Amino acid sequence: MLEKLGKQNNSQDYSWRFWFTLPIYPFGKRQTIRKEVVKDRIWTFDQLQGIFYVVVPIRMTVVKLDKGGLLVYAPVAPTPECLRLVEELVAEHGNIKYIILPTISGLEHKVFVGPFARCFPNSQIFVAPKQWSFPVNLPLSWLGIPTKRTQVLPEDSSKTPFANQFDYCILGPIELGAGRFAEVALLHKSSKTLLVTDAIVSVPETPPAIIQLDSYPLLFHARDNATDIITDTEENRRKGWQRIALFALYFRPSVLDVPKWGEVLREAMSAPQRSKKAYFGLYPFEWKPHWQRCFDALRGDGRLFVAPILQTLILNRAPEETIAWADKVASWDFNKIIPCHFHAPIEAKPYQFRQAFSFLEKHSTGVLPQEDFQVLKDIDATLDKLGIPSAKEKV
Numbered sequence: 001m002l003e004k005l006g007k008q009n010n011s012q013d014y015s016w017r018f019w020f021t022l023p024i025y026p027f028g029k030r031q032t033i034r035k036e037v038v039k040d041r042i043w044t045f046d047q048l049q050g051i052f053y054v055v056v057p058i059r060m061t062v063v064k065l066d067k068g069g070l071l072v073y074a075p076v077a078p079t080p081e082c083l084r085l086v087e088e089l090v091a092e093h094g095n096i097k098y099i100i101l102p103t104i105s106g107l108e109h110k111v112f113v114g115p116f117a118r119c120f121p122n123s124q125i126f127v128a129p130k131q132w133s134f135p136v137n138l139p140l141s142w143l144g145i146p147t148k149r150t151q152v153l154p155e156d157s158s159k160t161p162f163a164n165q166f167d168y169c170i171l172g173p174i175e176l177g178a179g180r181f182a183e184v185a186l187l188h189k190s191s192k193t194l195l196v197t198d199a200i201v202s203v204p205e206t207p208p209a210i211i212q213l214d215s216y217p218l219l220f221h222a223r224d225n226a227t228d229i230i231t232d233t234e235e236n237r238r239k240g241w242q243r244i245a246l247f248a249l250y251f252r253p254s255v256l257d258v259p260k261w262g263e264v265l266r267e268a269m270s271a272p273q274r275s276k277k278a279y280f281g282l283y284p285f286e287w288k289p290h291w292q293r294c295f296d297a298l299r300g301d302g303r304l305f306v307a308p309i310l311q312t313l314i315l316n317r318a319p320e321e322t323i324a325w326a327d328k329v330a331s332w333d334f335n336k337i338i339p340c341h342f343h344a345p346i347e348a349k350p351y352q353f354r355q356a357f358s359f360l361e362k363h364s365t366g367v368l369p370q371e372d373f374q375v376l377k378d379i380d381a382t383l384d385k386l387g388i389p390s391a392k393e394k395v
Contacts, residue, residue, distance in 0.1 A: 013081040021111045025050045026214065032082040033210050037338065037345050038191045040064065043089060044344055046210040047076045049108060053217035054247045057210050058108055059340045061195050062086070063188050066165055068094035072123075073186055073195045074102055074109050074340050075116035083119060096120040098162055100153075101127040101145075102184035102197045104173060109197065109340065114144025125150040126160065128182045130173045153184060165189060167332065171199065171325040174318040181314050185329045193345070194334040199315075200356055201307055203249075203299045204343040206234075207241035217244065224287065242295040243287060245342075249298065249308050252375040255291040297369050304337070304348055304356045305367060311359055312376040319360040319395045330354035362394045 011029060019028040026048065033046045045060040060076040070093060076082060090096065099120070101113045104127075117125050129152045131140060141147045154160065157168045167189065172182030186195040207218060218240035219230045230236050246253045306315065315322045330350040337346045337353065358364045 016077040034085045055217045069097040071098040073100045075112045078116045096123045099125045104182040192334045194337045201342045202346045253372040255288040255294040257286045326357040
């Protein structure tokens with residue numbers, strides 16, 4: 001697979017001037033890596049994003065249409081570098097004809113659709129149904145999405161202009177009290193490639209290429225103490241990445257110690273060389289010695305799994321609907337999956353996709369260690385107290 005960065009002339013190549021619409025790391029500077037997944041047919045565009053140096057890839061996928069032109073799934077920030085990499089494909093394979101927004105609530109995907117679409121004024125935009133935004137539910141036009149060439153994806157996938165090449169199935173919308181969750185799984189039939197947004201992930205053992213471009217978050221999380229001086233080595237980058245993955249997927253896994261500030265101050269006074277790490281002076285934390293086993297249990301052998309936050313706070317509120325969706329997707333013929341986060345492409349068969357949703361079935365405890373879900377379960381209990389629809393019984 002070929003990877004390519006844009007021409008690195010100056011920092012303006014990475015400029016994302018609308019960063020304030022979602023002010024998260026790396027803010028106004030976003031680098032892009034393009035990878036050819038299927039020769040002359042499918043390309044991914046990776047950028048990174050995160051909070052408090054917990055950074056993960058965010059991914060756009062571009063697919064060449066049979067009669068020329070391109071389809072874009074889940075746009076990323078249209079920086080000058082990103083647009084240059086896209087225009088290279090346009091010059092060779094034709095204009096962008098279709099842009100797909102495959103989620104309804106994921107701001108990390110939605111904020112880029114309008115700016116990206118305006119760069120390609122002849123494209124048609126298709127969005128998942130029942131869009132909403134937080135904290136104020138604004139119309140799509142207020143989010144910069146051109147309404148005159150935007151339409152909602154119909155429930156019947158045969159009624160789209162790209163139906164002869166793609167099939168899709170919509171999960172949701174799942175009602176979550178103040179908001180909704182939905183996801184559009186899109187199948188490119190001829191290449192047997194499944195595109196998904198957030199529902200499925202696979203975590204690589206080493207940091208993805210886009211994360212390697214910015215070593216600071218990796219080395220920050222490789223430290224065991226706040227005063228450690230970490231050398232930039234492959235081993236330390238891998239250590240930092242694995243801890244980032246635990247943070248990103250569990251929020252607070254069981255192997256993360258988060259003491260009270262009184263304890264932190266006492267320790268800093270008695271043993272300043274062992275002061276705990278903290279983000280900008282906030283949220284002190286320390287990894288327990290067996291954290292590596294926690295990551296190994298999460299990753300498995302590179303298997304597919306549903307992100308813990310979706311397992312505990314979202315999909316468990318609509319188990320029957322989710323399993324029906326997973327069954328439909330698993331009935332398709334595919335041999336690789338491209339999600340919008342973490343590793344891609346994932347070599348996988350339909351039955352492996354379906355197995356990832358077994359946690360919703362009775363008598364199943366899932367494949368991930370339950371002790372690492374405790375903080376998410378506490379959040380789930382709090383949502384119940386606040387009147388957010390409770391999790392339903394397993395199917």
